[in-house]
Amino acid sequence: MFGYYLELAFRNLKRNPGLTALMIGAVALGIAVCVMTLTMYRAMSGNPIWWKNDVLYAVTMDFWDPEQPAWDQKPDLPPTQFTYRDALAVYASDIPKRKVIMHKAVGIVSVDGQQVKPERALTRVTTKDFFAIFDVPMQYGGTWTDAADTGPEPVMVISRKLNEKLFAGANSVGERIRWNDNEFRIVGVRDHWMPLPTFYDVNNGSLEEPEDVYIPFGWNAALEIYSAGNTNGWKPEEVDTYEDFLNSENIWVQMWVELPDAQSRDRFMAFLDNYATQQKNAGRHQRPLNNRLTKPDQWLVDNDVVGNDDRVLVGLAFAFLAVCLLNTVGLLLAKFLNGAPMTGVRRALGASRKQVFYQHLVEVGVVSSIGAALGLVLGAVLLVGLRALYTLDPSDAAGTQAIAHVDMTSVVTALVLAFVATLAAGLYPAWRIGRIPPASYLKAQ
Amino acid sequence: MLEMTGISKIYRTDLIETHALRDFSLKVGDGEFVAVTGPSGSGKTTFMNVAGLLETFDTGTYRLDGEDVSRLSDEARSRLRNEKIGFIFQSFNLIPDLDIFDNVDVPLRYRGLGRKDREQRIKSALEVVGLSSRMHHMPSQLSGGQQQRAAIARALAGDPRFLLADEPTGNVDSLMARQVMDLLEQINEMGTTIIMVTHDPELARRAHRNVHIVDGQISDLKPYEPREEGYVGSGAAASPMAMSQA
Numbered sequence: 001m002f003g004y005y006l007e008l009a010f011r012n013l014k015r016n017p018g019l020t021a022l023m024i025g026a027v028a029l030g031i032a033v034c035v036m037t038l039t040m041y042r043a044m045s046g047n048p049i050w051w052k053n054d055v056l057y058a059v060t061m062d063f064w065d066p067e068q069p070a071w072d073q074k075p076d077l078p079p080t081q082f083t084y085r086d087a088l089a090v091y092a093s094d095i096p097k098r099k100v101i102m103h104k105a106v107g108i109v110s111v112d113g114q115q116v117k118p119e120r121a122l123t124r125v126t127t128k129d130f131f132a133i134f135d136v137p138m139q140y141g142g143t144w145t146d147a148a149d150t151g152p153e154p155v156m157v158i159s160r161k162l163n164e165k166l167f168a169g170a171n172s173v174g175e176r177i178r179w180n181d182n183e184f185r186i187v188g189v190r191d192h193w194m195p196l197p198t199f200y201d202v203n204n205g206s207l208e209e210p211e212d213v214y215i216p217f218g219w220n221a222a223l224e225i226y227s228a229g230n231t232n233g234w235k236p237e238e239v240d241t242y243e244d245f246l247n248s249e250n251i252w253v254q255m256w257v258e259l260p261d262a263q264s265r266d267r268f269m270a271f272l273d274n275y276a277t278q279q280k281n282a283g284r285h286q287r288p289l290n291n292r293l294t295k296p297d298q299w300l301v302d303n304d305v306v307g308n309d310d311r312v313l314v315g316l317a318f319a320f321l322a323v324c325l326l327n328t329v330g331l332l333l334a335k336f337l338n339g340a341p342m343t344g345v346r347r348a349l350g351a352s353r354k355q356v357f358y359q360h361l362v363e364v365g366v367v368s369s370i371g372a373a374l375g376l377v378l379g380a381v382l383l384v385g386l387r388a389l390y391t392l393d394p395s396d397a398a399g400t401q402a403i404a405h406v407d408m409t410s411v412v413t414a415l416v417l418a419f420v421a422t423l424a425a426g427l428y429p430a431w432r433i434g435r436i437p438p439a440s441y442l443k444a445q
Numbered sequence: 446m447l448e449m450t451g452i453s454k455i456y457r458t459d460l461i462e463t464h465a466l467r468d469f470s471l472k473v474g475d476g477e478f479v480a481v482t483g484p485s486g487s488g489k490t491t492f493m494n495v496a497g498l499l500e501t502f503d504t505g506t507y508r509l510d511g512e513d514v515s516r517l518s519d520e521a522r523s524r525l526r527n528e529k530i531g532f533i534f535q536s537f538n539l540i541p542d543l544d545i546f547d548n549v550d551v552p553l554r555y556r557g558l559g560r561k562d563r564e565q566r567i568k569s570a571l572e573v574v575g576l577s578s579r580m581h582h583m584p585s586q587l588s589g590g591q592q593q594r595a596a597i598a599r600a601l602a603g604d605p606r607f608l609l610a611d612e613p614t615g616n617v618d619s620l621m622a623r624q625v626m627d628l629l630e631q632i633n634e635m636g637t638t639i640i641m642v643t644h645d646p647e648l649a650r651r652a653h654r655n656v657h658i659v660d661g662q663i664s665d666l667k668p669y670e671p672r673e674e675g676y677v678g679s680g681a682a683a684s685p686m687a688m689s690q691a
Contacts, residue, residue: 004554011542346539348499349552349599350527353519439499442534 005362006073023331024371030324031375037317047297048195058299059255062290078290084246087253095268099132102126104229107179117371136256141173141188151217156184159212163189173284202303203230227252332429335345347438356434365424447473452505456534467661478633480652481642488661489642497609498522531600535612537592539584545595546580552603570598590621610641
């Protein structure tokens, strides 16, 4: 009978093309908004470096105020950043396979002899492993050496976007560039890359584009670079000079390590505990021992990367879908009741309530399938629109590609959503039409 | 055999109760052709709906082909309707977006018959009513008389024991009305029991028996006397479908 019901469904849908289009449109719109919101939500709540989740760790140590925790809402968690001197001390460990200490800064970049105006560039002041530890793709060249970090050497990696702006996209390795009026030599050009969320530094939001400029961490002291991200402190200190700042208890440096196995993880944890104990014995860091190695997925949870706003947005999207489906229920009911006389004839000819119910449910299924397919297409269009809104420069849309990409999970989610939601929405009209006594239909003829 | 005893049917609204059938009793034997007459609002249509299992009743008993239908589930009533009862309506009630072949196919689909069996039955039924050449026409392409004959073919295709006809000639001209009546008589002669509601005394006279309903009760009932001529008897072998297939 399913084939017969399917045949009837298509006939019935063709009979009222306007009404059919309205129903399919309502379902498609609801599904599209949900797909778009879910894709956004997944992009923001997903783990953008899932393949290294078991080897990559954010390092945190509780060197905060002995009198109170760093986070009132999550008193068990240590602060997310290090002091400069603790960062250097822990960075000295040779246990991790890869390690990075870093922070965000701002610089003015310019190229001698070029017409391009000097411009403000977000900069990551980092040790060399940044590119390898986070699997950052390179368009040209590569990263710098350990010696360049400690030297420090005037070397720099720039983004593909900045390279296109300054050098028209040509291989600029070896070119000179000025950063805050200091000359640097380009050793690499980073390719399109935008992990969503930007897990490696969640201090200033998680949807920011990665920095355009990368310089060795050693330049902090030499150029007296302050963090352009969060700098937090708990201790009243006199900070008159940059050296005072470096030696203060202010935290502003992030640290990540790559530990390939449990053994190296245990060893590094022991190293952290020893260092913390050593500092306690020296009179610093009087809070209980609370050193942590946090995997990226847990790091995103700990740092509330998926905020309440995002959850509210998803809730609103589902509420919108519910409104669309409610309208569809009304339209389905109107359509089914409009066809009630013919249903009455079918009942008189031997169709049972159950058969009438299934027949109409199949029709709802057809509406939901077409609505879902259309919703997917519409969702993709909405995501492209969203991408245009988020990206000022379409040539560097690496990150927003993640937003604009409808992945298989979203496709499956949309299909399940469409089937379950629309079928659920169609249950009542289908049930209702089966409950009306057939004689009433025939009187309506 | 159709046997109703003490049937009553009351339609209730917030304000009034309408007694459509009161203590209604009727027995219709196999192979009978009964005409039901009566003024508008007398309960003819309610009787037909109850007889055709399209409506339930409040009190009384109703046995159809020996089976008490009073407490049957919707599923069982639908199956009985499908297998034992054929309907012919005044306004034909063909499904407008199905061609004649597919219209006749509807009751057979619900019976779950195979494609070949259905096709054979549809062709036979259309042959009986003389519409074989119009099987792929849409209802709107046929005249009123042809549409009613298509509706009769649909009723016949399931090879029913009872044919319930509600004003079958009400929407056709007098010539077509005669043809439809001839067809119904022919079907009855092949053994199908027919109950026909009509306002037309001429048509009523062509039935074996007249039942006159007034205010939901039978006011005049002539006893059943089987016709000697043309009556073949009941059973599948004598059915119009079987005759056609033979």
